[in-house]
Amino acid sequence: MITFIPRDKVSKNWIIIAPILSIVFTIFFGLLIFTFLGYNPLETLYQIFVSPFSRIDRISDILVKACPLIIIGTGLMLCFKSNVWNIGAEGQFIMGALLAGFIALSFPNIETKFFLLITISAGFVGGALWAFIPAILKTKLNVNEILVSLMLVYVAMLFIDFIVRGPLRDPMSFGFPLSKPYPEGALINKIPFPGIGFLGQLHYGILFVFLLVPVAWIFVNKTLGGFKINVLGSAPQAAKFAGFKRNSIIITVLLLSGGLAGVAGVIEVSANIGQLQPEVSFGYGFTAIIVAFLGRLSPVGILFAGIIIATVKLGADNAQMTMGIPKVVTGLFEGILLFFLLTGETLQKYKIKWSEGK
Amino acid sequence: MIKFCTRIFSLIALSISVLFFVISSAFAGSPTKVGFVYLTTPGDHGWTYAHELGKQMVEKRFGKDIKVSVVENVPEGPDATRVIRELAKQGNEIIFTTSFGYMEPTLKVAKEFPNVKFEHITGYKRSKNVATGNIRFYEGRYIQGVVAGLMTKTNKIGYIGAYPIAEVIMGINAFAQGLKSVNKDASISVIWANTWYDPVKEADAAKVHIAEGADVLAQHTDSPAMLQIAEKNGAMGFGQSTDMSAFAPKAQLFASINNWGPYYIKKIEELRNGKWNTGDGPNHWPGNVWGGIKSDMLVISKFQNMPANVAQKAQEALDGIKSGKINIFAGPLIDNTGKEIIPAGKALDDGALWGMNYYLQGVNGKVPG
Numbered sequence: 001m002i003t004f005i006p007r008d009k010v011s012k013n014w015i016i017i018a019p020i021l022s023i024v025f026t027i028f029f030g031l032l033i034f035t036f037l038g039y040n041p042l043e044t045l046y047q048i049f050v051s052p053f054s055r056i057d058r059i060s061d062i063l064v065k066a067c068p069l070i071i072i073g074t075g076l077m078l079c080f081k082s083n084v085w086n087i088g089a090e091g092q093f094i095m096g097a098l099l100a101g102f103i104a105l106s107f108p109n110i111e112t113k114f115f116l117l118i119t120i121s122a123g124f125v126g127g128a129l130w131a132f133i134p135a136i137l138k139t140k141l142n143v144n145e146i147l148v149s150l151m152l153v154y155v156a157m158l159f160i161d162f163i164v165r166g167p168l169r170d171p172m173s174f175g176f177p178l179s180k181p182y183p184e185g186a187l188i189n190k191i192p193f194p195g196i197g198f199l200g201q202l203h204y205g206i207l208f209v210f211l212l213v214p215v216a217w218i219f220v221n222k223t224l225g226g227f228k229i230n231v232l233g234s235a236p237q238a239a240k241f242a243g244f245k246r247n248s249i250i251i252t253v254l255l256l257s258g259g260l261a262g263v264a265g266v267i268e269v270s271a272n273i274g275q276l277q278p279e280v281s282f283g284y285g286f287t288a289i290i291v292a293f294l295g296r297l298s299p300v301g302i303l304f305a306g307i308i309i310a311t312v313k314l315g316a317d318n319a320q321m322t323m324g325i326p327k328v329v330t331g332l333f334e335g336i337l338l339f340f341l342l343t344g345e346t347l348q349k350y351k352i353k354w355s356e357g358k
Numbered sequence: 359m360i361k362f363c364t365r366i367f368s369l370i371a372l373s374i375s376v377l378f379f380v381i382s383s384a385f386a387g388s389p390t391k392v393g394f395v396y397l398t399t400p401g402d403h404g405w406t407y408a409h410e411l412g413k414q415m416v417e418k419r420f421g422k423d424i425k426v427s428v429v430e431n432v433p434e435g436p437d438a439t440r441v442i443r444e445l446a447k448q449g450n451e452i453i454f455t456t457s458f459g460y461m462e463p464t465l466k467v468a469k470e471f472p473n474v475k476f477e478h479i480t481g482y483k484r485s486k487n488v489a490t491g492n493i494r495f496y497e498g499r500y501i502q503g504v505v506a507g508l509m510t511k512t513n514k515i516g517y518i519g520a521y522p523i524a525e526v527i528m529g530i531n532a533f534a535q536g537l538k539s540v541n542k543d544a545s546i547s548v549i550w551a552n553t554w555y556d557p558v559k560e561a562d563a564a565k566v567h568i569a570e571g572a573d574v575l576a577q578h579t580d581s582p583a584m585l586q587i588a589e590k591n592g593a594m595g596f597g598q599s600t601d602m603s604a605f606a607p608k609a610q611l612f613a614s615i616n617n618w619g620p621y622y623i624k625k626i627e628e629l630r631n632g633k634w635n636t637g638d639g640p641n642h643w644p645g646n647v648w649g650g651i652k653s654d655m656l657v658i659s660k661f662q663n664m665p666a667n668v669a670q671k672a673q674e675a676l677d678g679i680k681s682g683k684i685n686i687f688a689g690p691l692i693d694n695t696g697k698e699i700i701p702a703g704k705a706l707d708d709g710a711l712w713g714m715n716y717y718l719q720g721v722n723g724k725v726p727g
Contacts, residue, residue: 057447061440161552165521176458176523198470201439272436274462282433317441320429321448326399327431 004350014348022344026337033332039325047322048315048330060202062310063209064272068093068264068281070209070306072288074216075260077297078253081220082233086254088134088149089261090285091156092127096262097269098160099126101276104186105168105179115185120266127262128255130156135254139247145254153285161278168276179276188271205267209303212260216299229253261285294341312337389425390630392416393450395441396430397457402555404580404599406430408616409456409479411600415619416626424626434459439466446471452629454622455479464488475634477625479618480525482712489636491621494650495525496532496711497679498614498658499576500686502596503536504675505611505661506544506574508668509594513544516567518577518584520554522726526578527714532686533576534720536675546721547572557583568593574611585609594663601659612672613659620654621647648708651679687711694719 027045034041052058072089079086100123107115130152137143161177170180188205190198220226232239232249239246269280291309295301316330400410417426427450429441438460445453446467452475455464461481468476468488476488484490506515515537519526530548537544547570549563560579564587567575575595577584585606588595597603597613628634637647649655658676661669678684687706691699693716700706715725 055447058444061444064436064440177521200443201436268436272439277434277459279433279435282435282437314440317429317444321393321427321441321444324428328399 001355003353003355004346005353006350007348010348018344018348019341022340025340026333029336030333033329033336034325037329039323039329043323044319044325047319047325048312048333050315051318051322052311052314056196057200057202058314060199061314062307063206064201064203065310065313066306067206067209068268068284069288069291069309070303071212071264071267072257072261072285073291073295073302073306074212074299075257076288076292077216077220077295077299077302078229079257080233080292081297082229082249082253083236084138084250084253085146086131086134086149086257087146087289088131088151088153088285089257089288090281090283091149091153092130092258092261093265093268093281093285094153094156094160095130095265096123096125096127096259097265097280098156098163098276099123099129099262100186100266101179101182101269102163102168104182104270105276107185108180108183110183110185112185115183116188116270119186119270120263123262123266124259125262127265128259130262131254131258132251135251138254139250160276160280164276164278170275177278181275182270186270187274188267190271201272203267203271205271208263208267213299213303220299225252261288290338294338296345389423390420390452390626391448391450392424392426392626393442393445393448393453394426394428395432395438395445395453395455395457395460396428397432397434397459398555398580399430402580403582403602403605405554405616406456406580408599409454409618412618412622416622419619419623420626423630432460434463436463438463442467442476443470446474451475452477452626452634475625475629477622484636486636489625489634489647491625491647491649493616493618493655494648495578495614495616495656496529496686497650498656499529499532500536500679500684501612501658501672501675502576502614503533503538504540505536505596505664505668505672506533506576507537507539507541508671509611509664510541510544510574512571512573513541514570514572515544515546516564516570516572516575517546517548518560518563518567518575518579519548519550520579521552522550524712524714527717527725528711529578530721531714531718534718535686538720539675540671544720548721548723550726551579553579555580557581560584561587564588564595565591582606597659603659603662608663611663612661615657615659617655617657621649651676652682692719693717694721694724 030045031041034044052062072093076086076089100119103122104119133152134145134148137148138145164179165177168179170178188203190201190203192198228244228249231242232244232246264284265280273280287309291302291305295305312334316327319325319330320327394413396406396409398406400407413426413428427445432438432441434457442453442455442463454477456479458480461478461483464476464478465483465485465488468485472487474487478488478490480492481490517530517533519530530546534546537546549566551559551563553559560577560581560583564575564584568591573593575584575588575593577598580599582602582605585595585597585602589606589609594609594611597610599616601613601615603610625634661672675684685705689700689704690702693699717725
C-alpha cells in the first residue's frame with residue numbers, strides 16, 4: 001500500500017528546487033528517448049522549447065494558442081478550488097460558441113464591432129447554461145457533477161454537428177457542413193502593428209486574457225467571494241460553521257467557469273474560424289484542466305501554464321516540420337514533462353509512506 | 359573619357375555577373391521546398407496513407423532537387439491556419455493541404471503569401487495562388503457495383519457513408535448504377551457513420567449490415583475496419599483509398615486506390631518550370647483537376663476472390679470507363695421515389711453531380727437532412 005501523508009510544512013527551498021528537478025528529469029529522459037530513436041537530441045529540445053520563441057510572430061502564435069486555455073483554465077480554477085469537479089468545459093465552450101454563432105448569423109449585415117459585446121455575452125450565457133445542468137443536479141439531487149459535465153460534452157458535440165448540418169448550413173456550401181460566414185460585426189480582427197503589419201493570427205481577443213487574469217487574482221485573493229470558495233474547498237466543515245451557503249457557491253462557480261469557457265469559445269471562433277463548423281474546439285476544454293493544475297490553481301500560474309502548454313504544442317509542430325519527428329514522439333515527451341511537473345508538485349506537499357498493506 | 363567608359367563597362371560587367379549569379383542560384387542552387395499538411399497520420403491505412411504514398415513518389419521522382427516537409431495530425435481549424443502559415447514562412451514554395459476542412463485556412467494564408475503556391479485537395483474555392491485537385495472516386499464505385507451485383511447471394515448490399523455530402527452521395531449513386539447494370543433485384547442500404555475515420559464506428563456499422571443480411575459491403579470512410587469485420591464473418595467488400603488486402607486477404611474483392619503521386623509530380627514540375635497555374639475559368643466547379651481512371655488518379659487494384667467471369671465483367675466496366683464508352687450518369691436516370699432526373703439521351707454534367715441530394719433507383723431510404 002502507498003499512502004500520501006500531507007507534510008506539516010512545505011519547505012521553502014523545495015518550492016524552488018522541485019520544478020527545477022522536474023525539468024532536469026524531463027530533459028534527461030527526453031534526451032534519452034530522442035537519442036534512442038535516432039534524432040539529434042539537442043536540436044529536438046531546441047525545436048520544442050526555444051524555436052517557438054525564435055520569431056516575434058511565433059510568440060504571437062503561442063499567445064493565440066494559449067488564449068482559450070488560459071480563459072477556460074481560470075474558470076476551472078474557481079471550480080477546483082471549491083472541490084467542484086467540472087470536467088465538461090469542452091462542452092460549455094461549444095455551447096457558448098454555438099449560441100453566439102446563432103445570434104451572429106441572425107444579423108447577417110451587421111458591421112459595428114459593438115455587436116461583439118452581444119455575441120460575447122451570449123457566449124457567456126450559453127456556456128453558463130450548459131454548466132447550470134450539472135450545478136442544479138448536484139445541488140438538488142446530489143448527482144455527481146463529474147459524470148454529468150463530462151457526458152454533456154458529447155451531447156454538445158453532437159448538437160453543434162446537427163446544427164451545422166441542418167438548420168444553420170450554408171446553402172452555398174455544396175452540402176458540406178459549414179455555416180455561412182459571420183457578419184463583419186461578429187468577427188474579432190487581427191491586431192495591426194505599425195510598421196510590421198499583422199503578427200500571425202494575433203487578435204484582439206488576447207486583450208480579454210490580460211483583463212481576466214488580474215480580475216481573477218483580485219477576486220480570489222482580495223474578496224469575500226474568493227475566500228468562501230477557498231474555505232469550501234479546503235475545509236467544508238469550517239465553511240458550514242461560518243454559515244457559507246454551499247449550494248449557492250457550487251452553482252456560482254459552475255456558472256462562472258461555464259460562462260468563461262463559453263466566452264473562450266466565442267473568441268476562438270470569431271477570431272480564428274469566422275463561421276460555425278462541426279468541430280470548433282480541439283480539446284481546449286480538456287487541456288485546460290491540465291493547465292489549471294499545472295498553474296497550481298492560481299491566476300498568474302495559469303497564465304504561465306497556458307503559455308508552457310502552448311509552447312510545447314507549437315514546438316512539437318516545429319520539430320515535425322524541420323526534423324520530421326512524428327507527433328507521437330513529441331506527444332510522449334509532453335507526457336513526460338507533465339508527469340514530472342505534477343509529481344514534483346505533489347511530492348512537495350505530501351510524503352509517501354510505503355507499508356505492507358492488507 | 360576613357361576612365362568614364364571603363365567605369366561604365368565595369369559597372370555593366372558587374373551587374374551582368376550579379377544577375378547571372380542570382381539566376382544560376384535560383385535555378386540550379388537550392389532545392390524546391392514542398393510542404394504537405396495531413397489530417398491524420400499515414401497509420402490510418404486509408405486517406406492520409408494514400409497521400410503519404412503520393413509524397414513518396416514525389417521524393418523518388420525529384421530526389422535531391424526538392425526538400426519535403428510534412429506536418430501530420432493537423433486539426434481542421436485555427437491550428438491548420440498556423441501550420442500552413444508556418445510552412446509558408448519557412449520558405450516552402452508549394453504547399454499541399456490534403457483535407458477538405460483546410461479550405462478556409464488555405465485561402466486565408468494564401469492571401470498573405472501571394473508568391474507561394476497552394477494546392478487544396480477536394481475543395482471548391484480557389485484564388486490566384488490556390489489551385490484545387492480532386493479524384494473522381496465515383497468511377498471506382500461503379501465497378502464496385504458491377505462486382506457486388508454479380509457476387510451477392512442475398513441481394514443485399516451494405517454501404518457505409520461518412521457524411522451525406524455530394525461527394526459521398528454521387529459515390530452511392532454510381533455504385534447503384536453499376537449494380538443495376540448487372541442485377542436488377544439487388545438493393546443498397548446505407549449507414550451513416552458521421553465520421554471519416556473511426557475504426558470502432560466503422561466496424562459497428564459493418565456488423566449491423568451483416569446482421570441484416572448484407573453479404574457485400576462497401577465504404578466511403580477511411581479505415582480498414584469494415585473489411586476486417588467482413589473477413590471474420592465470411593462477407594466480401596472493397597478496399598478504400600489504398601489496397602487493403604493485407605487486412606482482409608479473403609474478403610477484399612478489389613480496392614479503389616487514390617493515386618495522388620502523378621498529380622503532385624505534375625504540379626511541382628509546373629512550379630519548377632514557372633508554368634504553375636490554377637487552370638481557372640468561370641463557372642468551373644470542381645477544380646481545374648478532377649481526374650479519374652483515365653488520368654490514372656484513380657487506380658483499380660487486382661480483381662481477386664471472385665470467379666473469372668466476374669473479374670472479366672469488372673474488367674469490361676473498367677475498360678469502358680477508361681475509353682469513355684460507359685457514361686455512368688447517362689439518362690434515363692430515375693431517383694428512388696420515381697422522379698425523373700434526366701431523360702434518355704442526356705447525361706448529368708459535373709455541376710449536377712456536385713448538387714446531388716437524392717438517391718437513384720436501387721438505393722433504399724432517403725438522403726438525411
